[in-house]
Every structure is written in structure tokens, then in C-alpha cells.
Amino acid sequence: MAKIIEGLRYSESHEWVKAEGNVAVVGVSDFAQEEMGDITYLDMPMVGDEFAAGDEFGALESVKASSDLYCPVSGKVIEVNETLEDAPENINSDPFGSWIIKLEMSDPSELDALMDAAAYQAATSK
Template structure:
């Protein structure tokens, strides 16, 4: 199971990557491993706005159905349409092709409240 440096992490097992004009959000390798083979993804609409920790989507696997929670407040700029027909991308490449949404953050300081890679690695060791 991998934890990538340079990302922010939530205790709900989402990761956040800063890009030039947005934040990219996905679920961690730990989360996809716990869920098992993902067979269906429900994502929000572009332009939808969320407050930090709101549920924004659903991942359905052969084992369970799990809500996803947005780790920062903001507006949805883009959703990963590739996941509709290929939800297994989340299992195959959770930090790359398996990203979920791109967000215009409402408050950049919310990133400071998230975990570093090192802190997240320690967090999942305890789970």
C-alpha cells in the first residue's frame, strides 16, 4: 500500500493534490484496498458547491458501498468521466488516472488542517 509524498490527506482516506488553478481529489491506496474491486462510481455535478467534509459521491465495490467526503470547501470544476465506464481505474491507479474530482477551493487555509504523507501513514498504521 502506498502513500505518496507531496499530497494532503484526510482521515476519511481522500487525498488532495495542488495544481496550478485547482485541487485534484481522489481516494487513497489504503481506501481502495479496503473497498476491494470498485464496480460503480457516483460523482457530483460540475459547478456544485460543497462545504468541507460534505459527502460528494459514492464508491460501490464488490464488498461495500462507501461515501466519499470532500476534504476542502469549494466548487466542482471537473469530474473524472473516465470512471463512469472504468471504475476500476481507482483500484489500478488511485493517485493518477483514478482521481475523482477537481475543485476550485473556497479557502486555501483548509489544506493546513489535512494530514501530511507521514502523518497519514502513521494514521493508517493505527487503523
């Protein structure tokens, strides 16, 4: 059973978001990493890139497949997790500890459109 953390927001494309004031910390869920299998590469955006909610901001690659990453909320990238460049497998071992990007949100109210833990639990246990 995939782990889900209370207090985070979740997208339909399996990204999680942790709001820290105006900043959104974004990663992928345990469900997503389990589905992907061994992750071998992460294609990340550059600091300064701007995305609208739903935009593709990068890609996650496992041995077998490539899966696009979608921006759960609109904003500007202020930090990328460079340790994942050399150790993308950390996403497998610790998906909630392995944030991918931090965004300065342009519209924090977009968080309300995302699922909470209970809704995400329901969505992934179908």
C-alpha cells in the same frame, strides 16, 4: 503495505488532495481502495456543485460495500473524471492516477488541516 505519495494531503476519510494553485484535485488513497476491494461503481457530483469541507460529494462502491466520499476542502466542482464512469476499476489499479473531481477551492488554508504523508502513514499503520 499501502502506497502513500509525498507532497499530497490526506483526509481522515482516506481522500487525497493535490493542490494545483487554487484547484484541489481529489481522489481516494491506495489504503482506501485496498480496503474496499473491487470497485464497480462511482457516484460523482455534477460540475458546478458546491461543497463545504466534510460534505458528502459522492460514493464509491465495491462488490460488497458502498463508501461515501467526503469533500476534504470547500469549493466548487470544476471537472469530474468521466473516464472513471465506464472504468471505476482504474481506482483499484491506479488510485493516485485516478482523480475523481477537481475543485476550485474557496479557502485554500483548509489544506493545512489535512494530514501530510507522514501523518497519514502513521494514521493508517495503526
